[in-house]
Amino acid sequence: MSRYIPAEGQADFPALENQILDWWSAERIFEKSIEQRSEGPDWVFYDGPPGTNGKPHIGHMLQSSLKDLWPRYKTMQGFRVLRKAGWDTHGLPVELKAERELGIEDKSQIPAYGVEKFMEYCRSTVFRFKGDWEQSIRRIGRFLDLSDPYATLTNDYIQSDWWVIRQIWDKGLLYRDFRIMPYCARCGTTLSSFEVAQGYQDVMDLTLTARFPVVGLERTYFLAWTTTPWTLIGNTALALNPELDYVFVEVDGDTLILARELVESVLDGHAFRLVKTVKGRELDGMAYTPLWDFFAGPDTEGRVPHHALMGDFVTAEDGTGIVHLALYGEDDYRMIKRDNLPRIQHVDETGHFIEGCGPYTGRYFKADGLDLEILKDLQSRGLLQHKHKHTHSYPHCYKCENPLMYFARTSWFIRTSALREQLLAANAEINWYPGYIKDGRFGNWLENNIDWGVSRDRYWGSPMPIWSCACGKQLCVASKAELQQYVSQPMDQELDLHAPWIDYVEVSCPDCSARMTREPYLLDCWFNAGLMPWGQFGYPAKPGSEALFENQYPADFICEGLDQTRGWFYTLLALSTILTGRSSFRNVICTGLIADKDGRKMSKTLGNVVDPGELFERFGADAVRWTFYNSHPWGQKRYSDDLVRDAVRDIVIPYWNIYSFFVTYANIEDWTFDGQPGQLSELDRWIRSASVRVIGQVEQALEGYDVYTASTALLAYIEDLSNWYIRRSRTRFWKSEDGADKQAAFSTLYRCIRDLTLILAPFLPFVTETVYQRLIRRAEPGLPESVHLCRWPDVSHEQRDEVLESEMSLVTHAVNLGRSLRSRHNIKTRQPLRKMLLVVGRESDDAFVHRMEGLIREELNVRQVEISRREEDLVHLSVKANYRELGRFFAKRMPEAAAIIADWGMSEIETLEAGGTIDVLGVAVGLEGIAIQREEREGLIVITEQGFTVALDTELDEDLLQEGLARELVNRIQTLRKESELDVTDRIRLQLAGSPAVLAAAEAHREYICRETLAVSLDMVSANGALKPVTLNEEEAAIGLERSAGED
Structure with a gap:
């Protein structure tokens, strides 16, 4: 029986991986990797919670590969790495899926369906694909604690939500306000600024410049441009800059008012007569007639709309220098509020025009053709100045993709703008990969951050824990236990804290004893995700959570997609800065998007979605993982199967072949490892020095979160080990004598394989485990039972020989x-x-x-x-002047200078290639001023690269040709041995037929052929059907072989 398990002829890597998965599970290897590091320091990783109401895709596998690499590496360095899984189970995506499946068209239909029924249905969908997620995590080889995951829908997590919001409340950073908010009419909820940032789309809209008739001045009009014609019906006022110059110009008998700087662009070549120029402040209060009379005149409180206001935000950069104000923009609302104007909200929460809007009543604000109808209406009444189509970036709901509107709503806000400096200071302590995100995309976001609208008008999510009383008293509770203090009856311990069930609890006002009402909002699901450092443990309400939190805060490492700079990365930082004054993570890798091979986004519609499970079973998870390691994670990746095939070819198979070669000859020799290096040859010392080097390179790269540099170093080392050390040492392993050189070769290669297996294990966990079990644990039975329980290799006792390298x-x-x-x-x-x-x-x-x-x-x-x-021993060298470079210096004397340069030889070339210059007619000429021509000497082929020149003599005589034929013959015989499934130690008898040239070459090199092929005899015979025909350098031959039983 073999001492070491040999490699299969054709390795089935997916099948081997499935065997390893079962073995890991049976032997509790992941659990042991934590238990055996219980006395070590903690290294903390936070897993951004994915939603489980959709299947994982190839982009998630990129992140899983990276999320698994560093925890494995740090575990090998002696750290305890807990790796708690989590699921994101709240939010708009869950509700939208439920609506689609239930046939609900929009939020307004949910009450009729039944809120409780809808909530239960949402709950039933959130873990629908949890099994798919767990399988993909398991199959890619990721060690993650799936036995006790956190989930944002649990009461424990919701109480953490409440505790965090209470801390913000106590700090005076939470407030309620009526203001303009990004709003999705389809989903019926406001969105935060960072959610809006994820949904911009370039669209082409119809824009127009409208005429607003000035009261008291015949045929006189203010001109105002808008990209949203639907808002004109709700026009409340016009804003002008008090310091800008405005002109009254006469065009075709009408007088138009607009900014002086914009006359030419607005009138677009039309003839006009300048009537007068005034400052904007002189037009303050000037009344105009609204475009429609739907909201003309004072409102019920006597507030009068439709006159000119002064606003510093108005510029002359585009439009007309006059801004139409309606209750659908932040500047608009600020001006309307400042001047106490009517709040005309002509569109309701569903995005439809309200009663009283004439022919537009009931129309959707983004209905096809609506803008054109409005334009024609104005044109028919002489109130249209200009129209054109305009491409601009417009916000859309990042989940349902419907256009957003800016809508005046009551919402709750976190005063993050007051924390700008603290957020920037916390960000300064974070290591971002890539580094330019820190002060670029993310830093710019922090510089311009606005208050976080944290409340949502939906159903499925964590309820806002604020109760209000008619007497003005408000309560913000931090836990279910605290809420019990304001409830006369004991609360059901199993009470679901979601609405509507939490709203059935009768909460009494501590001041007046009246029943209080909960603020009817949910907390933003990004708020849920951002407090996961606390929520994953149910901190602080859940017993034991405080100690866990203290050990697991902050995170040493997180990794998610680049888009999370506007999502999870931001909310993590914002909440941790508010609560602790510092970031909740130290190092972060941002991953790019994965597109198809043509650069297109993957989608079911295009049919280019890649199923990760199918990839694992075709190529193996190790190959898929390496595909993501062999480039920088943050660039866009164009996926194709060829990339995975390349990974198999470049890393998995070369590593496997190294193991296969060693085990083959170790079994033949019944080699055992005695721990002694032996008498090392120069080649042995070189590869051991290279081993020390690559261990340091990979460690340094991983400490810097640089997976690409680490993978590049590993590939280079495997190339050195496989295609140089083993190729040049191959005969040392099959020497018949049992000498010191053979033992040194075995010992050296084994130690290299062992070290390589250890440093490769975090990257390729499956194939390294296979090699570890088949070879390394059998050579050293006292080692840990799994490669993933081993320590990072310590080569401090070995010194690099950089001169030798x-x-x-x-x-x-x-x-x-x-x-x-x-x-x-x-x-x-x-x-x-x-x-x-x-x-x-x-x-x-x-x-x-x-x-x-x-x-x-x-x-x-x-x-x-x-x-x-x-x-010059290899090539004829000549030098010519570079006329383009030198002509400007020598002018008319250029021919004279060129003649001097043409006489230069090797000494001048060496001077220039060393960085020097040579004086020519008073001009210092450097290497860029010449062109060196190299002409091969006869019979040689020459290559020069990086100052290094190699030549080969290509003249062939009969002796060389015969040896070439002999080598070709050996190659074909070795191939025939493999096809005959002979063991590498089997002796054979050879028969050969062929052309006179082949037979002469075989006879001349008989001893070489027999030695290389383990042939005990070589007989020249006539061609027959039992022989296999082959072609050797255009010469015909035929080979026959049979095993020579019992012969050595």
Whole structure:
């Protein structure tokens, strides 16, 4: 029986991953990773709660991959990382889905359906896809505590909502106000400024400039431009800037009033006569006739609309310099309130025109064709000055995508504008990845933050814990227990704290004993999400929550999409700054969006949505994870299956092949690890130095939350290990003698695989666990039972040999250039060449290259390596003047200067390439002033890159051609061995038929062929049907082989 479990011929990575998942679960590996670090320091991760009323998509897998990487890494460093899961279960998305499924068209129909029934239905939908989420989290290999998740709908979490709002109340930062708010008429609720920021769309609207007749002046009109013609029906006043110059101009017998600076643009070439110019303040109070008489005259309180007001916010940047005011804009409302004008609200909460609006009564404010009807109405009465279509960015509901309106509502606000400096100071302590978000997108948002409208006019969410009495008394309670103090009867312990059930509780006013009424609002679901540091533990009402909170605050790391700068990231910071004076997170990665391969957003309509589960079962979760690690997380990613295939090819299979190679020969030799490094060769010392380097590189990158640099370092190391160390050490593992060099090779490669497995484990948790169980735990039974219970590798006892690494880099660079030459000139690697010529820049490199000469010969398949420091030994060098660069300096003397430069040789070139200059006719000429031409010497092919020159002698004689054929023959025999499913140690008997050239080459290299293929005999035979035909460098041949039983 083999000591180590060998690799399958064709690994089924998805199947292996499913086996590992079952083993992790059975052995409680995740739980043990926490239990075994119980004495270690806490490293805190907050999981932004996803909604579970929709299925996870590929973008969530990007975040899951990153969210799993750092907790695994920190666990390996000895930290305790709890990783509590959470679900976002409140808010508009839940209600909208319920409405669609119940056939409810809008919010107004919910009371008729039944609020309690609607609430119960919402509750029934929120965990509909929880199983899909749990499966995707499990399948991608993420360690997350799903056994005791927090959910925003629980009474414990709602009481945390209440406690937080109470703290804000006590600090005097919570207030109620009637003001203009972004409002979705379809959903029947206000939205916060950061919700609005997520829903802007570019739209083309009909805009117009209207004429407002001035009272007492015949055929005289104020001109005002608007992008929202529907608001004109509710026009209350016109605003002018008191300091701007306004003109009265006569056009076709009519007198028009507008800002002087805008006359040309507004009149657009029409002839006019200037009547007079006045300051805006001279027009203060001037009355005009409204465009419609629906709201003309004083209101019931005697307030008179429709006259000119003065406003500093009015500019002459666009429009007419006169702003039409209606109760649908913040500046408008401020002016109307300041001058005590009527509050004309001609559109109701559903977005429809109210009774009394003539032919527009009952029309939806964004109904198709409405703007055009209004325009034609004005035009028919001579009140339209101009019209045009205008593309602008207009806010839409970020959930239902209907256009928003700015609507005057009573709402509750958190005075976040008063905390601007504290928020900026807290942000200064956060490490943002990418860094430009800190003072850019997020910092700018904080600089301009306005008070947070925190109340919502919906049903499914945390109820606002504020009760009001007719006597003026208000209560803000922090918990169910506190509420009990104002209730005469004991409250049901199982009472659902959602409305309407909480509103059935009779709360008595402590001042007058009358029944109080709860403010009929919900708390913003972003408020729910932002207080998760407290809510996840039910802090402070739930027993034991205080100790948990203290240990788990603030977070060391969070990670979500870039759009959360306007969502979760902001609410986390705002609430933590209010409550604790600091941020609730220290490090944050912002991820970009994932589009399809053509850059289009993924959607069911386009048919380009990617099912993560299907990817896992085709390619494996490790490959999907690596796809996200191998680039910066914050850029837009264009997904295609090719990216996952690349991950399999570039990282999973090379790592697997390293393990496969080692186990194959370790089993043949029955090798055991004795903990001793052995007598290391120069190649061994180099790869161990590279191991020390990559461990440090990955650790440094992960400490800086730089996954791309870490992945790049890992790929480079695997390339060194697989395509250099193993390739150059391969024969050391199958030497027949049991010498010290073989033991050193085994020991060195094993230690490299062990270290690589440990540092790769947070990235590729499945395949590393497989290798760990099949190889490493069998080599060292005393190690932890899982790779994910191991500590990060400690190589402090090993020193890097940077000189050796630099020297080996020189050699690998030379070999790579040689390979590039072969590829460029279509010369197969198996075709030996007479010699390689190498120009090295420093005499100190000569000795190392000479020591590595055998390695270079074997790798490039050349008979001889010649070293020089003179490039002219390989190429004919010539220099020409760069006329475009030098012409301006030499002018008429340019031909004379060019002749001087053309005589330059290698010494002048070396001076310029070293950064120097040479005087030519009084002008200092540098490298940019010349063009160096290199012409290959006959019989050589040459490449120069980064100051390094390599040449190959391509002349082939009969001896070289025969060896090339022999090597091709060995390659075909090895392929036939694999196809015959022979073991690597099986001896064989060979039969060969072929052209005279093939047979001559085989005879000349008989010993080499037999040694490489483990053949005990090689017989030349006539072609027959039992042999497999092959082509070797255009020569025909046929091969037969059979296992040689019992022979060594």
